[in-house]
Structure formats: C-alpha cells, structure tokens
Amino acid sequence: MASRATLKDVARLAGVSTATVARVLHGNGYVANETRQRVEAAVADTGYRINEIAQGLRRQRTATIGHLLHGIIPNPFFAGVALGVEQEALRHGCGVLLFNTQGDVEQERLGVETLIRRRVDGILFTTATHExxxxxxxxxxxxxxxxxxxxxxxxxxxxxxNRIGARSAVEHLIGLGHRRIAYIGAAAPATQWRAGSGTWPDVERERLDGYRDAMSGHGLPIDDALIGLGRYYSGNGREHPNDGYVWMRRFLQRADPPQAVFATSDLLAGGALQAIYERSLRVPDDISVVGFDDTYAPYFAPPLTTVEQPMVEIGQAAAHLIFQSLNDAEAPAGERIVKLPTRLVVRASTGPPATVRAPSRRG
Amino acid sequence: MASRATLKDVARLAGVSTATVARVLHGNGYVANETRQRVEAAVADTGYRINEIAQGLRRQRTATIGHLLHGIIPNPFFAGVALGVEQEALRHGCGVLLFNTQGDVEQERLGVETLIRRRVDGILFTTATHExxxxxxxxxxxxxxxxxxxxxxxxxxxxxxNRIGARSAVEHLIGLGHRRIAYIGAAAPATQWRAGSGTWPDVERERLDGYRDAMSGHGLPIDDALIGLGRYYSGNGREHPNDGYVWMRRFLQRADPPQAVFATSDLLAGGALQAIYERSLRVPDDISVVGFDDTYAPYFAPPLTTVEQPMVEIGQAAAHLIFQSLNDAEAPAGERIVKLPTRLVVRASTGPPATVRAPSRRG
DNA sequence: AAGAAACATGTCATCGATGACACATTCGAC
DNA sequence: GTCGAATGTGTCATCGATGACATGTTTCTT
Incomplete structure (x- = not known):
C-alpha cells in the first residue's frame, strides 16, 4: 500500500482536509502545531509520497528537462556532459529525460516530438543533428x-x-622545439547544416584555424601534406578504421615524417599512437603526440598530453542556461552564449624533438 | 500557441465533443468518416499534441522508467547499457529518466525517492550501490x-x-603457449553488501575463479605473487593511480616476470600497457595482454585482445525484463535471471611467448 | 467592548485526458 | 413495420494536487 496513498488518504487519516495536508507539506499558510504533527504522523504512516505527475498537471510544469544526446557510445565526452546536465538539473529539483539520437535526424525528430508530448520544461541539444x-x-x-x-x-x-584550445596545443609543441607538426582532424559534418548561413561555428574549422594561428604566429610553414582530415566520427565506432591510424601511417611513410602530431580528439590521437607503435617508434622520444578532449588520454601508453574539455562544466552551464530561460522568459535568447576555456594537460606523450634525425626503428 | 492546444480546443474547432476527438486520436470506437477528417484537420491546425502528463495521471502509468546508473564517466560500459535500455524502452513507447549515482549510497537513495515521486513504471539499477x-x-x-x-x-x-568469460581469456593465453600468466583484478566492493547473505554473485570473485579454472584445468600452477587486486574503480577516475599500472610495474620488477597478463577491465589492462611501455617492452612480443569489457580495447596501442561484454544487449535485456514485470505482474520475480555470454575478441596484444628468455629492454 | 489583524481550516473548481454510460440514428432481418 | 444490432456522438466523473476563496476562531488594539 505504501506508495499508493494519496493526499486524500493522508487527510482522512489525520482528520483534516486535503488543503491542510498540502499546507503542511509545502510549509506555507497557517497550521496549528498540533495539527501539523498529526498530519506528519499520517504522512509517515501511509508512506505518502507526493505524486509529481498530478502536481505537474496542475502546476503546468513538469520539473523535467529533455536531453537529446548525439551519443556515440565510446565517447565519454557525451557521458560527461550528460552528468553535468543532470547535476545542475538536480540542484533545481528537476529530472532529465535522456534520448540518444545516434546522430540520426529522424531519431532526433522523434525525440523532440516525444519531449513535447511530455511537456518538458526545456530541451538541451548536445550537438543537434538537424536544425x-x-x-x-x-x-x-x-x-x-x-x-x-x-x-x-x-x-x-x-x-x-576550440581555436585557442588548438593553438595552445600546437604552441606547446612549438615551445618544445618542434617545427614539423602534423594535424589530424575531421572534415566538417555532412550536409544537414545549411552551408553559408554562417551563424554557427564549425568546431573542426576552428581547431584547424587554431593550428594555423600557432604555426604562422611562430613563423613556421604550413605543409598541407601534413594535414589529414578524416571522417567526423572516424574511429569512434568499431566499423570504421580509425582515421588517426590511417593518416599517421601515411605520414610516417614519408621521407620527412613530422616530429609531432596534434589530433583533434583523443580517439584520433589513439589511432596515431597505434601507427607509431606499429613502426616501433617511441613516444615522445621519436615523435610527440597531443590529443583533444581528455577522455581517453590518461589511459593510453604513454599517457597523452591533451587539450581538456570541461565536459561536466559544459553540461552544467547548459542546464543553467535552460533554467535562466525559464525564469526570465523574455531574455534575448540568441545572445546568451557561454564560451568555456580549455586547458592543456601535459603528460608523457610530448617532449623535445629527437636531435638525431635517425629515429630508432625496429618493426 | 502551437503546443498549448488541448483536447478541448481541438474539439471546439472541429465542432465535436472531446470524446470524439479522443476516439479519432486513439482510433477506437465509431467515428463517421467526415467527422474524422474534420477532427484531423483541427488537430493539424492547432498543432495539438497529446499531453502525456495528463494522460499519465488518468491512466495511472507514466510510460517512463527510471535508470539508476552507477555511472563512472570514463567507463563506456555504462553508456552502452544506458543506450540499450533506452532503445528497448523506446520500442515500448517509454522514456527513460536517468540518474547517475556516482556510486554514492545517499545519492542513490535520493534517486529512488525522486523516481517514486514521479511514479515511474519501473526502476533499473545498473549496479546498485546499496541493497x-x-x-x-x-x-x-x-x-x-x-x-x-x-x-x-x-x-x-x-x-x-564472468567466470566463463575470464576462463576463455586465460585459455586463449594458455593456448598460445603461455605458462606464467598474471592476473590483475579488483578487490570486492566495500562493506555495503552484507557478506554471507550469499545470494548475489561477486563479479570479481567469479572472474578470479575463471582464471583459476583455466590454470588448474591445464595443470598450471597458480602463483599468488602474480595475482594483483586493486581498488574496485582504480584508474577509472583521474585521482587514483591506475592499479593496473602499479601491479604491472611490480610484476616486471621480479626476477621471473609473467609471460602474459589478464586484467579484468580494459582500463586496468591499459595501466598494464603503460607499465610495459615504460620499460620499453613490446606487446605481444615480450608479453601478452588481455583485457575485459571491450570498451577502450580497440583504441589502445596495440589494439587489445579482450573479453567483450555485450553492453547494449545487457541494457535491452534489462529493460525487457521490466516490461515483462509490468505485463504479468505476478511472475516469480527472483527467478527471472538472464545470463548473457561474453565473447573473446582477439586483436594484436596477444601472441606466442618469446622463445628467448631475454626480453629486449631499452629504458 | 468593538473592530482589526492574525491564525486555522475547509470547499471546490481546475489542470487535460479518459472511458463508462447514455442517447440517438440507421440498417437489416423477419 | 418492428425490433435488435450496428453506428455515431455527447456527458461527466475521475485521476491527485493546488490554491483562491470562504468561513470561523483567537488575539490584539485603542
């Protein structure tokens, strides 16, 4: 019987009206001390728990926000964001309805429809698939x-x-003395995003710009042959070959291989490490590697220097923006953009370039 | 105005009663063709979307299940399970309310309380923290x-x-010719679980048993000095040193290092790889490594042989069990246990042992 | 001692969808 | 032509919580 007690049941047991019980529950209005105790006892006896569904209907807010997650499983970035969202939501007494869209437009539309029917108070897109x-x-x-x-x-x-994040990574390498620095990134996502509308930044474009900034800023030439762009989620799923591996292999076959690599995700960097390992080269002795995200980075051999994204904070900030929208509904929406900084985490995968130009090779 | 239309609004616009609109919406009862069309037009005009909150109140079921996730961010295992749960829930028209407990008992209790208040139709514990x-x-x-x-x-x-999974991993190593095989696992979780009650299996215990099965089954001695047990979530967070690393270092300092290692998670195996890399040994030339989970495994250098856990299937099966409970409420609960098989995925980290007992060393 | 202010509690319409029930009409069958 | 079945539509109580409002007590003020 425990959870099925209603306000009315509690009221009956305590010998008062439902209004009085509500007053006790919410701690507003006048309630005599003796009455309060009687009600509280009744609540405890019945194991009463407020029905937030009924409450939601009456109050016209569900205390729920929907979170549409692009959601590639092996990428802990999304898990981090989801956690942050949830923490901030909890702080506001809200729950989170999660939907993985798997990057599928139709799936995403379905998610939105469902969330509308559920009358969620707000919707978060962690990387919308279609505008x-x-x-x-x-x-x-x-x-x-x-x-x-x-x-x-x-x-x-x-x-x-992203731009400054990428720049900091490359400048770290430059600071160590590297001059030939390769870039492994991802091509822009597919056509769903109308090109030319020009108001949204392209994450990958920004990172490439950061790389260019750093190189030109230090008077280093940019060799297009050392810029590899792969599939957007290459290597995040098991089906595809890891493009970090593919490109790094290619780079290492050159007569003049790079001294260092900057990859725009830890996974791509992991692929690069595999190619390097295959050739029996040592990191960072023979070549330095930097990643992006700080998800897989600490677990690679060697632990990876990387550009940390504050995943949890991103989630928190996003949820915070939602609640801000809820409170003053008339704030200028498009202007509230929060830009969070990245942080370069230096680990064991970066070091000064080999002075001798004959990398030890075994394989 | 779009989403705020109610049944009544639609009914008014179509010039019928709400009951008729409901009939059209649910496709039951008799509705004249002409009426149906008028209603459908009104639905489209108003942009009406059913209010599942009101529906939930009336029908006494919310079409929502709660998922309490132990939720260590860097472990994609949980993300996989969550995805599976969600997919299966969606198939039943259900949403999923997610709560990360972070392994905290109090947080978990709070999650359960919240889910009860929301009158979810069922609760999934992906690794409950406290009974x-x-x-x-x-x-x-x-x-x-x-x-x-x-x-x-x-x-x-x-x-x-788990037992068979672990055994298959170790037998794979034995089959390659290894005799000295180390084990890196985790000690049983803390005291929250009343010892001696004896009805729940201890994942880690089972894996250790599987290791022992394989060794004794092939007449190999079990050397306790080659069994390393670390913290349960060691290396899953950034704060702690990775116990896979710690133990592997120790093993490698011995006069008689192991020829192969089996670690009970990819993360622990990753730590082992780091220690091996530090010593400039080669995998699998000098030492073979097997992990468990198949989360990080494909991204390590070299790609890791590992015991795959069917994460998504696990989630789907769990959700399926919930819906089963909902349908025939009186089924014997404790008896419905689904045991899923693991699968050994062989990659590049395992090979025959070095014939010469003098591993190349550089560092 | 009368009226205002504070205290205490109850009544009831409402949020939006549902479905049992009642009522009305049409169609066949005998 | 009469009656039962099939067809078509409307009424309304209900799910559980809420809070505006009404009503009834005390307790102060002056």
Whole structure:
C-alpha cells in the first residue's frame, strides 16, 4: 500500500482536509502545531509520497528537462556532459529525460516530438543533428539550449574555445622545439547544416584555424601534406578504421615524417599512437603526440598530453542556461552564449624533438 | 500557441465533443468518416499534441522508467547499457529518466525517492550501490530489475557469465603457449553488501575463479605473487593511480616476470600497457595482454585482445525484463535471471611467448 | 467592548485526458 | 413495420494536487 496513498488518504487519516495536508507539506499558510504533527504522523504512516505527475498537471510544469544526446557510445565526452546536465538539473529539483539520437535526424525528430508530448520544461541539444529539429522544439514554445554548436535558429548555447584550445596545443609543441607538426582532424559534418548561413561555428574549422594561428604566429610553414582530415566520427565506432591510424601511417611513410602530431580528439590521437607503435617508434622520444578532449588520454601508453574539455562544466552551464530561460522568459535568447576555456594537460606523450634525425626503428 | 492546444480546443474547432476527438486520436470506437477528417484537420491546425502528463495521471502509468546508473564517466560500459535500455524502452513507447549515482549510497537513495515521486513504471539499477535502496523501490510497489548484480532482495536481473568469460581469456593465453600468466583484478566492493547473505554473485570473485579454472584445468600452477587486486574503480577516475599500472610495474620488477597478463577491465589492462611501455617492452612480443569489457580495447596501442561484454544487449535485456514485470505482474520475480555470454575478441596484444628468455629492454 | 489583524481550516473548481454510460440514428432481418 | 444490432456522438466523473476563496476562531488594539 505504501506508495499508493494519496493526499486524500493522508487527510482522512489525520482528520483534516486535503488543503491542510498540502499546507503542511509545502510549509506555507497557517497550521496549528498540533495539527501539523498529526498530519506528519499520517504522512509517515501511509508512506505518502507526493505524486509529481498530478502536481505537474496542475502546476503546468513538469520539473523535467529533455536531453537529446548525439551519443556515440565510446565517447565519454557525451557521458560527461550528460552528468553535468543532470547535476545542475538536480540542484533545481528537476529530472532529465535522456534520448540518444545516434546522430540520426529522424531519431532526433522523434525525440523532440516525444519531449513535447511530455511537456518538458526545456530541451538541451548536445550537438543537434538537424536544425529543423531545433526549430520544432522552439515552435512548441519550449526553451532550447545547444551544446557545442549554434544554429541559424538562435538559441542560447555553450561552446568551448576550440581555436585557442588548438593553438595552445600546437604552441606547446612549438615551445618544445618542434617545427614539423602534423594535424589530424575531421572534415566538417555532412550536409544537414545549411552551408553559408554562417551563424554557427564549425568546431573542426576552428581547431584547424587554431593550428594555423600557432604555426604562422611562430613563423613556421604550413605543409598541407601534413594535414589529414578524416571522417567526423572516424574511429569512434568499431566499423570504421580509425582515421588517426590511417593518416599517421601515411605520414610516417614519408621521407620527412613530422616530429609531432596534434589530433583533434583523443580517439584520433589513439589511432596515431597505434601507427607509431606499429613502426616501433617511441613516444615522445621519436615523435610527440597531443590529443583533444581528455577522455581517453590518461589511459593510453604513454599517457597523452591533451587539450581538456570541461565536459561536466559544459553540461552544467547548459542546464543553467535552460533554467535562466525559464525564469526570465523574455531574455534575448540568441545572445546568451557561454564560451568555456580549455586547458592543456601535459603528460608523457610530448617532449623535445629527437636531435638525431635517425629515429630508432625496429618493426 | 502551437503546443498549448488541448483536447478541448481541438474539439471546439472541429465542432465535436472531446470524446470524439479522443476516439479519432486513439482510433477506437465509431467515428463517421467526415467527422474524422474534420477532427484531423483541427488537430493539424492547432498543432495539438497529446499531453502525456495528463494522460499519465488518468491512466495511472507514466510510460517512463527510471535508470539508476552507477555511472563512472570514463567507463563506456555504462553508456552502452544506458543506450540499450533506452532503445528497448523506446520500442515500448517509454522514456527513460536517468540518474547517475556516482556510486554514492545517499545519492542513490535520493534517486529512488525522486523516481517514486514521479511514479515511474519501473526502476533499473545498473549496479546498485546499496541493497536498501533496492528494497525501498520494491516497497513502493515498483518493479525493479538489476544489472550485473543480484541482491538478497530478489529481483529479476541481467548478468554476464564472468567466470566463463575470464576462463576463455586465460585459455586463449594458455593456448598460445603461455605458462606464467598474471592476473590483475579488483578487490570486492566495500562493506555495503552484507557478506554471507550469499545470494548475489561477486563479479570479481567469479572472474578470479575463471582464471583459476583455466590454470588448474591445464595443470598450471597458480602463483599468488602474480595475482594483483586493486581498488574496485582504480584508474577509472583521474585521482587514483591506475592499479593496473602499479601491479604491472611490480610484476616486471621480479626476477621471473609473467609471460602474459589478464586484467579484468580494459582500463586496468591499459595501466598494464603503460607499465610495459615504460620499460620499453613490446606487446605481444615480450608479453601478452588481455583485457575485459571491450570498451577502450580497440583504441589502445596495440589494439587489445579482450573479453567483450555485450553492453547494449545487457541494457535491452534489462529493460525487457521490466516490461515483462509490468505485463504479468505476478511472475516469480527472483527467478527471472538472464545470463548473457561474453565473447573473446582477439586483436594484436596477444601472441606466442618469446622463445628467448631475454626480453629486449631499452629504458 | 468593538473592530482589526492574525491564525486555522475547509470547499471546490481546475489542470487535460479518459472511458463508462447514455442517447440517438440507421440498417437489416423477419 | 418492428425490433435488435450496428453506428455515431455527447456527458461527466475521475485521476491527485493546488490554491483562491470562504468561513470561523483567537488575539490584539485603542
């Protein structure tokens, strides 16, 4: 019987009206001390727990936010963001309905529809797949916040400073004395994003710009042959070969291999490490490697120097923006963009370049 | 106005009663063709979307299940299970409310309380932290399913065959010709689980048993000095040193280092790889390594042979059990245990032992 | 001692969807 | 032509919590 008690049951048991029970529960209005105790006893006896469904209906808010996650399993970045969102939501007494879209437009639309039917108080897109879905949510009058990407449909968003993050990584390498530094990144995502609308930043473009900034800023030449762009999620799934591996292999076959590599994700960097290992080269003795994310980085051999993304904080900030939207509904949405800094974490995969130009080779 | 239309609004616009609209929406009862079309037009015009909150109140089921996740961020295992749960839930038109407990008993209790207040239709524990919380959920009359662990409080559960999984890994090594095989695992979790109650299996104990099975089964001696037990989540967080690293270092300092290692998680195996790398030994030339999980395994250098856990399937099975509980409520709960098989994935980290007993060393 | 202020509690319409029930009409069958 | 079945539609109580409002006590003020 425990959980099925209702307000009415409690009221009956305590010999008062439901209104009085509600007053005790919410601690507002006048309630005589003796009455309060009687009610509290009744609550305890019945094992009463408020029915948030009924409450939601009456109050016209569900204390729930929806989180649409791009959600590639092996990428702990999304898990980190989800955790941050949840923590911040909890702080506001809210729950989180999670939907993995797997980067599928239709799946994403379905998620939005479901969340609308559930009357969530807000929707978070951790990397929306298609702009129309963002619009759909907005058209239902639901506040939206986006992570890592901004659409033509202006919404508050949380992004990181990819350009400066990438630059700091490359400058770290330059500072160690490297001059030939390769870049392994990802090509821009597919066509769903209308090109030319120009209001959303391209994460990968920014990182490449950061690399260029650092190189030119220090008077180093940019060799296009040392820039490898792979599939957006290459190596994140098991089906695809890891493009970090593919490119690194190619780089190492050259007569003039790079002294260091900067990869735009830990997974791509992991692929690079595999290619290096295969050739029996040592990191960082023969070649230095830097990643991005700080997800897999600490677990690689050797532990990877990487650009940390504050995943949890990103999630928290995103949720925070949602609650901000809820409170003063009329704030200028498109202007609330939070840009979080990255942090270079130096570990064992970077060091000065080999002075002798004959890397030890075995394989 | 779009999403705020109610049944009544639609009914008014179509010039019918709400009952008729409901009939059209659910496709039951008699509705004249002409009427149906008028209603459908009104639904489209108003952008009406059913309010699942109101529906939930009336129908006394929320079409939502709660998922309490132990939730160590860097472990994609949990992300995989969560995805599986979500997929299966979606197939039943259900949403998933996610709570990360971070292995904290109090946090977990809070999660259960919240889920009860939300009147979820069922609760999944992906590795419950404290048995009392399972009981709490049950006492509220909510069906519970557990993943990876069973409590004295009998609930349906999904587990994997850890013993056979571990054995298959070790037998793979034995088959390659290894005789001195080290084991790196985790000590049993802390005291929250009442010892001696004896009805729940200890994952780590099972894996150790599997190792012993394989060794004794092939007439190989078990050297306790080659069995390293670390903290349960060692190396999963950044704060702690990776116990796989710590133990492997120790093993390699011995006069008679092992020829191969079996670690009970990819992360621990990753630590082992780091120690091996530090000593400039080669995998698998000098030493073979096997992990468990198949999460990080494909991204290590070299790609790791590992025991795959079917994460997504585990999640699906768990959700499936919940829906089973919902349908025939009176099925014998404790008896529905699903045991899923593991699968050995052979990659580049295992090979025959070095014939010459003088491993190349550089560092 | 009368009226205002504070205290204490109850009544009831409401949030939006549902479905049992009642009522009305049409169609066949005998 | 009459009656039962099939068809079509509306009414309304209900799910559980909420809070505006009404009503009834005390306790101060002056």
């Amino acid at each position: 129309d879905n963002v619009r759909l949510a907005l058209s239902a009058g639901i506040p939206v916040v986006q992570v890592e990407r901004m659409t033509a449909a202006a919404t508050p968003a949380v992004v990181i400073d | 009392d919380n399972v009981r709490l959920a049950l006492s509220a009359g909510i069906p519970v399913v557990q993943v990876e662990r069973m409590t004295a409080a009998a609930t349906p559960a999904v587990v994997i065959d």
